[in-house]
Amino acid sequence: MDLRHLRYFIAVAEEQNIGRAAARLHISQPPLTRQIQQLEEELGARLFLRTPRGVELTEAGELFLEEARNIRALVEQATERTQRAGQGRLGRLDVAIFGSAILDRIPKLLLAFRSRYPDVNVVLHTMTKVEQIEALRQRRISVGFNRMVAPGEDIAVDQVSTEDLLLAVPADHPLARHERIRFPDLKHHPMVLFPTGTRPSFIDKVVGLCNASGFQPQVSQEVGDAVTGVALVAGGFGVCLVPESATTLQLPGVIYRRLTDTPPGCFVDLCCIYRKGDKSPIVAAFRETVQACRSMHAAQAEASRQIGN
Amino acid sequence: MDLRHLRYFIAVAEEQNIGRAAARLHISQPPLTRQIQQLEEELGARLFLRTPRGVELTEAGELFLEEARNIRALVEQATERTQRAGQGRLGRLDVAIFGSAILDRIPKLLLAFRSRYPDVNVVLHTMTKVEQIEALRQRRISVGFNRMVAPGEDIAVDQVSTEDLLLAVPADHPLARHERIRFPDLKHHPMVLFPTGTRPSFIDKVVGLCNASGFQPQVSQEVGDAVTGVALVAGGFGVCLVPESATTLQLPGVIYRRLTDTPPGCFVDLCCIYRKGDKSPIVAAFRETVQACRSMHAAQAEASRQIGN
DNA sequence: GATGATAATACCTTCAGGGTATGGAGAGGC
DNA sequence: GCCTCTCCATACCCTGAAGGTATTATCATC
CATH class of the missing domain: 1.10.10.10 (Winged helix-like DNA-binding domain superfamily/Winged helix DNA-binding domain)
Known part of the structure; x- marks a missing residue:
């Protein structure tokens, strides 16, 4: 038949x-x-x-x-x-994010993807960087979001965004009164650092920047994620360098200040990682969306800078 | 594709x-x-x-x-x-039966068919003879059971069984004491006749037999079906000629007596009717089963008569 | 019995599916 | 680093089945 x-x-x-x-x-x-x-x-x-x-x-x-x-x-x-x-318009996509990614552009990005590909079931997993790489290799996930990832033998990296580092300071902190805060000014003030756990990570970036400016940071506390870090700033534990996106988190008693005279490298990347040679059309579609969002964001940033000038 | x-x-x-x-x-x-x-x-x-x-x-x-x-x-x-x-092994078969067919061999026949063709859904409908023929023509049913049906232009008839007529008499009736009951003995006793409704039917057969024996039956009551007829016999309304299969119905105060010296034609047929030229394999399978049951029954009757002798 | 409609049959043609031979690419061993 | 082995892909040929035309058979209707 x-x-x-x-x-x-x-x-x-x-x-x-x-x-x-x-x-x-x-x-x-x-x-x-x-x-x-x-x-x-x-x-x-x-x-x-x-x-x-x-x-x-x-x-x-x-x-x-x-x-x-x-x-x-x-x-x-x-x-x-x-x-x-x-065409990558139907299926399932397992995506890993890190703890405080919720403060980032990731939610918007996921929303954008869902609206473009409504029949792709996006499943989110929270993992550390090391877990993400392991899970990618084991094909438990197809995409991961993290900071400061170097491309590996079988892992490729797309940069999603670059964010300046801002300083979260308690409202009643001496630095809060300064007109301008320069990086070396941080020398004499206790800092909250995050995240604990897997190295190398954002924490190493901050320590590296301090070292480059000629001092060793006074660590008041190490915490797991940005949310807890900013909460401790509110509690008076000291100042904390956070990615710009953390300003979404507005806590009473915390203000965010942009640094002047930032040393080179005073920014942090958000990356999207995936398996090298992954031919999944869904992953391809996702990466396209990521790049589209990045371009859009860059254009907006450029426009607002123009207006600002 | x-x-x-x-x-x-x-x-x-x-x-x-x-x-x-x-x-x-x-x-x-x-x-x-x-x-x-x-x-x-x-x-x-x-x-x-x-x-x-x-x-x-x-x-x-x-x-x-x-x-x-x-x-x-x-x-x-x-x-x-x-x-x-x-092959007629799957499907639906709409079968019509008449009111008191429940007393007949039809239940056994239906059971036999169901066990041979478990995936044929047999749907029973109760109809009079005229209704059955109409329903056959309109294809609402494929098979009907009835008595005394003559083949028509588009209706074919299979004989299912032939039954002798027995006499249902009240236990205290004068005839109940007779050693032998001959047909003409019925002349002086009121009779219950059935069924009312569509003619020609079983009722005409009985009247015809009486006429052939030289008398007009005294009708005490006409009723719709054999069950009611036997019930009236129990109530003393008189005697009633019933097909042998009605003896399944044992009511207190009613005894069944076989007649001696029965006139020719003192039996009644059960027929299976269907559309002429119906090529449905289910109907074919059903008719086969009917004939198989008929043969089996005839063989059993023969055997028991041998033993009886 | 003629007519018209419909399915069935006979026979031819074409093209898709299957075959063999061969090329090309990557992994693994020496 | 080269060879070899094992795959899949390609090239080309051949056969059979699907489709076409012409015709026949059948049945209902006038």
Whole structure:
């Protein structure tokens, strides 16, 4: 049996007349007769009663008509769904984020992706950088977000954004009164650092910047993530260098100040990592969306700078 | 697309290797490669990633594999079900019976049919003879059971059984004391007749027999069916000629007596009626079962008569 | 019995599916 | 680093099945 047989059968059943069905199928009558005969022979059941006016379905034929329509619908659905899956418009995408990624552009990005690809089921997993890389290799995830990732042998990196580092200071802190805060000014003030855990990470970046400015930071506390860090700033534990995006987090008693005279490298990247050579169209679609968001954001930043000037 | 494509695709997906799949399908490798390429092109989606060791499914391929298996299962099911339907082993059979047919061999017959053809859904309808014929013509039913049906232009008749007529008498009735009851003895006793309604029917048979024996029956009451008739006998309304099968109905105060010296024609037929030229395999199967039951019953009757002698 | 409509049959043609031979690319061993 | 082995892909040929035309058979209707 063949899908053609089903198509022909359905046409004949609907027309109740082989000649008319043949016309509808754009073939001549004899081949259609033969196809129907073949189908009947293969099924071992008479599907039509031949009448002087045409044909009519037997009971077996009625049953087979239902089944044939089901099958055809399923084939169409399979075709359509597979096409969409092939274009990355249908399926599942496992994405890893890190703890305080919620403060970042990631939510907007995920929303943008969902609206472009509503039938891709995005599943979020919270993982540290090391876990993300491991999970990528084991194919438990296809995309990860993190900071400061170097491309590896089998891991590729797309940069999502670059953020300046701002200083979160308690409102009543001496530095809060300064007109301008320069990086070396941080020398004499206790700092909250984050994240604890896997190295190298953002914490190393901050320590490295301090060292480059000629001092060792006074660490008041190390915490797991930016949210806790800013909370400790509010509690008077000291100042804290945070990515600009953390300013989303407005806590009473905390103000964010941009530094002047920042040393080179006083910014932090957000990266999107994935398997090198991953040919998944969903991953490709996701990366496209990421880049689109990045361009859009860059354009907006440029525009606002223009206006600012 | 073609069912062959699905079969080939599933084989390749399962073997993860085109060459091995080709061997399994008993074709050579190049045509299989080409079929897979065609399928991919038609779907507009890559289904396999070519690896040095063979092939592996893409996400779209995984999805399509599920769908393909569904489709194949549905096709197999459709084939199998249609075959059974063509053999009369699957489907629906609308059967009409008359009011007191429950006393007859019909229940056993229906049970026999159900056990032979468990997937044929037998739907029972209670109808009078005229209604049955009308319903047959309108194709609302395919088989009817009734008594005394003459074959018509478009209605064919199979005889199911022949039953002697017995006399239901009240236990305290004068005739109950007779050693032998002959037909003319009924002359002086009021009789219950059934059924009322559509003529000609069983009632005419009884009246005709009385006339043939030279008397007009004294009708005490006409009722709709045998059950009511026997109930009236129990209530002392008189005697009642009933088909032998009615003896299934044992009411207190009623005894059944076989007549001696019965006139010719003192029996009644049970018939099975259906449309002439009905080619439904289910009807054919049903008629076969009816005839098988009839033969079996006749053989049993013969055997018991031998033993009786 | 003639006519018209419809399915079935006979026979021819074409093209898709299958075959063999071969090329090309990547992995793994020496 | 080269060779070899193992895949898949390509090239080209051949056969059979699907489709076409012409015709016949059948049945209902006038």
